[in-house]
Amino acid sequence: MVSIKTLHGSVQLLLDLTSGVTDITETMHRTVARDANPLNRLRDIAGLPPEERQGRTYRMIQSTTSALQRGLHTSLDRFSMGDESSHLPQNVKVVAALNGVCGDHLEASxxxxxxTMNFRNSNGERVLPKSANLSSVVPDASPRILVLIHGLCLxxxxxxxxxxxxxxxxxxRAQGYAPLYLNYNTGRHISSNGRELAKQLKDLVEAWPVExxxxxxxxxxxxxxxxxSACWYGRELExxxxxxxxxxxxxxxxxxxxxxxxAGNLLTFVMKKFRYASPFALAQHTSAGIKDLRHGNLLDDDWQGIDQDDFHPDYRKPVPLHEGTRHYFIAATVGxxxxxxPSxxxxxxxxxxxxxxxxxADDLRRLHIRPEDCRVFEKLNHMELLDNKVVHDQILEWLA
Known part of the structure; x- marks a missing residue:
């Protein structure tokens, strides 16, 4: 069952996509026309406004798309409120995937x-730290809070x-933790999500029913x-x-x-070097979250003022592991x-x-942990780390 909210957002995204494809097509059309007719190059050199360089057909498409977007907001906004079917697992997973690919655009538009970042209990219910009924949503509140945080597009x-x-x-069951599950927009910058998580953890701890x-x-x-990232900003804010x-x-x-x-960054960089291929370098339109994964950006300083579609070196500020905390690393290989x-x-x-x-290779960026706090599992892929018995058993042993 498709919810009104999902339908509303999907149609809006489709209209945004239409606008984007129109821009790509027009750019390609203008490039070909400019090469075919030298007079068209003079129009670009003359510095004419974009609306004068834009063809009448493309202006009409963009105007129609904008009108449809305004009408969509007016007609469907009121029906999206309180739509419970948007919380069905299949809808949640589809929306999560879209957020990973273009979540920063969804937020900006x-x-x-x-x-929006939120905690969930084991039943999938929202846990609002500042809510008056927090105790009813977490009836088994424990002094030991566990928060599980998913990855990109999940x-x-x-x-x-x-x-x-x-x-x-x-x-x-084994150790008396009170488990919570974070849900967040993975298309945003990692640093934006890290800073917000730091603040939400503050509110959660302050409002928790027990100390x-x-x-x-x-x-x-x-x-x-x-x-x-949250540990860094949490420490900065004390x-x-x-x-x-x-x-x-x-x-x-x-x-x-x-x-x-x-690999996606390298392909985009190469394609942008060629006039006819540049409009089709679609990886440049992926989310900020995906682009952050190229080097593993954690802070605003890692991406601000930098063209993330450029093939640039690793400018990250070294971020050591949070002091006073035991850090455990799990890795996997399909070999x-x-x-x-190969593995x-x-x-x-x-x-x-x-x-x-x-x-x-750089000791400042190397994360120093004890050998016994790192485990590599064979014949497992990335997604199997979420729900595999041997992985769970290792975590239970570490946290015992």
Whole structure:
């Protein structure tokens, strides 16, 4: 069942896509026309306004698209409010994927599909720290809070996997944790999500029904980077929860970037060098979150003032692991033997082993942990780290 909210956001995104495709087509058309007729080059050199250089047909398409967008907001906004079907698991997963690909655009365009950061309990209900009924939403509140943070294009639903008990409920039964699941827009900059998580953890700890004794954060993929970013900003703001953070676990997190993001960046850079290919370098239109994964950006300083579509070196500011916290790293390889070169290079298909283990040639960027706090699993891919018994058993052993 497709919700009104999902339909509203999808149609708005389709209209945005139409506008974007129109721009690409016009750019290509203008490039070809300019090369075919030297007089058209003089129009560009003369510095004519964009609206005068733009063809009448393209202006008409863009005007029609804008009118449809205004009408869409007027007609569907009031129906989107309180639409419960948007919370169905299948709708949540589709929206999460869209947020990963273009979440920054969804947020900037006020699209109802844009996810706002929130905590969920084991039943999928929203946990609002400043709500008067917080105790009823977390009836089993424990002094030990556990927050699980998903990765790019995923949602809180993915922690459930195929097992009867997910990692959060397993830790609740075994060690008395109160599990919460973060849901957030993975298309935003990692630093934006990190800063917001730092503030939301502050509100959560302050409003928790019982006094909080310790906090544990578990992040899968991008979620691990959001944890490290939140720790940085939490320490900068001297937020109390940073002193309660006892454990942080990273499952397949690309601490020094993801190979797929690096490849996409290189392809975009090359395509932009050719006039006819440049309009089709679609990777330049992907989300800020995806672009952050090229090097593993954690802070605003890592991307501000930088063209992320350019092929630039690693400008990241070194971010050490949060002091006073035990950090655990889990990596995976699809190969049968960790020590082989293919296994090291391919990793879990999305993240290489050296990146997942925090290794780096530069000692300032290398994440120093004890050998017993890092485990590499063979014959597992990136997504299987979320819901695999041997991974869960290792985490239960570490946190015992």
């Amino acid at each position: 006020s699209n109802p599909l844009a996810i 949602s809180h639903e993915y922690w459930k996997g195929h097992n009867e008990a997910d990692l959060g409920t397993e830790l609740q 909080v004794e310790e906090l544990t954060l578990i992040g899968h993929s991008m979620g691990g980077l959001v944890i490290r 937020l109390p929860w940073t002193r309660l953070l006892k454990n942080a676990l990273y499952l397949g997190s690309p601490h020094h970037g993801a190979a797929l993001a690096k 049968k033997h960790v020590s082989t070169i 090291t290079m391919v990793g879990d298909l999305l993240v290489r082993l050296d990146s997942a283990k925090g290794h780096h």
